[in-house]
Amino acid sequence: MTNLSFVPVQNPATTDSGHRFDTSRHWAASLTLGFSAFTEGDTSITRMNIARHYGPLRVQRPFYPEGRDGCCHVYILHPPGGLVSGDALNIDVSVEEDAHTLVTTPSANKLYRADSNDVAWSQITNLKVANGATLEWLPQESLAFDGSRGQQTFNIDLAENAKCLGWEILCLGRPASNIPFATGQLEQRFQLSRNGQPLWLERQTIDPNHPRFTGKWGQGGSTVHATLWTVGLSDPDQAITALREQLPTANHWAVTYRRGVLLLRYLGDDRNQVWALFQQARDILRPLLTGHQATVPRIWLT
Incomplete structure (x- = not known):
């Protein structure tokens, strides 16, 4: 058994000006998590052995709904509940050899309207998975308010025999309040590498003023954009066939497989629709990826 303490760290940013409200406004927060597999008798158990944080980023204690020798479930907490101008969040997750970890969030991530100086926010997520390890990155959706301005960056670094299943869901505007995403600008960057x-x-x-935003050749005015990725499938053809046969046929999605990466895309207007779609896709893909049935994190049910 490994004793774990949550260690606050010094601000990694070179500029710490959290209480400024001019164009140099900057609120930094970081979270570094590490997971390793430990042997107890004949059983391999995944433990969270690194938890360092700065600012308002935390994790709850690990959960083991699949048994002590099953996947380690962890929930990332961001008490402010969203990103405002000047926020700079950095999340680093490393999964060591033979460990299996699932990371999710208890609620949606809100991307608030930029301030009067139009200062952007940023969120950088670095995921690193070692040989024989598996990481499931399953956050709840990001809700972009009208006027939000910022950048999300995802760096996924996989070893030769690493496995990863993850998704990112972005919802634009506030349809329930009849407030569309009419101003602002968002940028998403994905980089997934194996062995470098x-x-x-x-x-x-995503720019509402660009013709691509409403053009049929682009986003077509869709308010929900989502991508699910899976790497490490032993039989990708079987996975694609299962998805095409079992997922609803009219849900604005498509699946592709190239260079070892399976991508399931959604472009539509319904958060609940894509959430149900991705959960069903995970039900199909997880047994093919890990040999285990999908278990729903209990935080999704609260």
């Missing part, structure tokens, strides 16, 4: 070799590189800019 890039397999999936993508940059997407």
Whole structure:
């Protein structure tokens, strides 16, 4: 058994000006998590052995709904509940050899309207998975308010025999309040590499003033954009066939497989629709990826 303490660290940013409200406004927060597999008798158990934080980023204690020798579930907490101008969040997750970890969040991540100086926010997520390890990155959706301005960056670094299943869901505007995403600008960047070799590189800019935002050749006015990725499948053809046969046929989605990366895309207008779609896709993919049925994190049910 490993004793774990949550260690606050010094601000990693070179500029700490949290209480400024001019164009140099900066609120930094970081979270570093590490997971390793430990042997107890004949059983391999995944433990969280690193938990360092700065600012308002925390984790709850690990949960083991799949048994002590099953996947280690962890919930990332961001008490402010969203990102405002000047926020700079950095999340680093490392999963060591033979460990299996699932990381999620208890609620949606809100991306608030930029301040009067139009200062952007940023969120950088670095995921590193070692040989024989598995990481499931399953946050709840990000809700972008009208006027939000910022950048999300995802760096996924996989070893030769690492496995990873993850998703990112972005919802634009506040449909329930009849407030569309009419101003602001968001950028999403994805980089997934295996052994340092890039397999999936993508940059997407979301700008309501660009013709691509409403054009049929672009986003077509869709308010929900989502991507699910899976790497490490032993039989990708079987996985694609299962998805195409079992997922609803009219839910604005498509699946592709290239250079070892399976991508399931959604472009539509319904958060509940994509959430149900991705959960069903995970139900299909997880047994093919890990040999275990999908277990729903209990935080999703509260």
